[in-house]
Amino acid sequence: MRKPIIAGNWKMNKTAAECRELIAALAPKVKDATCDVVVCVPFTDIAAAAELCRGTNIAVGAQNVAWADCGAFTGEISAAMLVEAGAEYVVIGHSERRQYFGETDKTVNARLVQALKNGLSPIVCVGEMLADRESGKTDEVCRTQVTGAFENISAVDAEKTVIAYEPVWAIGTGKTATDEQANETIGHIRSVVCELYGKKVADGMRIQYGGSMNAKNVAGLMAQPEIDGGLIGGASLKADDFAIIVNAAK
Numbered sequence: 001m002r003k004p005i006i007a008g009n010w011k012m013n014k015t016a017a018e019c020r021e022l023i024a025a026l027a028p029k030v031k032d033a034t035c036d037v038v039v040c041v042p043f044t045d046i047a048a049a050a051e052l053c054r055g056t057n058i059a060v061g062a063q064n065v066a067w068a069d070c071g072a073f074t075g076e077i078s079a080a081m082l083v084e085a086g087a088e089y090v091v092i093g094h095s096e097r098r099q100y101f102g103e104t105d106k107t108v109n110a111r112l113v114q115a116l117k118n119g120l121s122p123i124v125c126v127g128e129m130l131a132d133r134e135s136g137k138t139d140e141v142c143r144t145q146v147t148g149a150f151e152n153i154s155a156v157d158a159e160k161t162v163i164a165y166e167p168v169w170a171i172g173t174g175k176t177a178t179d180e181q182a183n184e185t186i187g188h189i190r191s192v193v194c195e196l197y198g199k200k201v202a203d204g205m206r207i208q209y210g211g212s213m214n215a216k217n218v219a220g221l222m223a224q225p226e227i228d229g230g231l232i233g234g235a236s237l238k239a240d241d242f243a244i245i246v247n248a249a250k
């Protein structure tokens, strides 16, 4: 049995003061959750979030990590900095990073190596664009992204990694993949993990769905056998909505 994991991806939203308010409102609403609960916040919110989440069942994550230990990488942030600030998780390869900031399967892989080396729990994002889905290339695109991300990653490290399947056309658009579409593609991703690492790792790996997941569609998505949770953007910015999603993930 895989324990579901619901992670909020706040993206570039909430100052540290706003972060404190949101977490203070959220914590009591999710205290009885049976899934893992994570909030992936902007870098400048991590310390405040970690302080407020101490003693709760909410873990804090970042939204990116550098591929080097330290050095001349202006604008990047190292895994050690994230860990010291209180992050336990990190999102890697989100489609917005791939689309707007030149992230590639190679850089995703390098960031993943660095996260694992420093004890961060990675959430690696994959997913097809609308044109890929319309031309029947969804499985191929996801296969390439998963294979690229996990190049030279050991089975022991793969086991510590969560994958988020996020069809790009469903992110922030209000267009969710149907329960069956999400389940089918996640099943395909699991089969790729099985080819790379064998059945035990594939069966144990948690694979989330992401893309306009909300309080209304969470039950249907979570009822699918392959879907082990969600990476939630917009709906994670409201304590009530995010709590409904968390509490629906059993």
Ligand code: PGA
Binding pocket: 009, 166, 170, 171, 172, 173, 174, 210, 211, 212, 213, 231, 232, 233, 234, 235
């Ligand atoms: P959304 O974002 O829930 O707002 O669609 C999901 C994500 O990008 O992780």
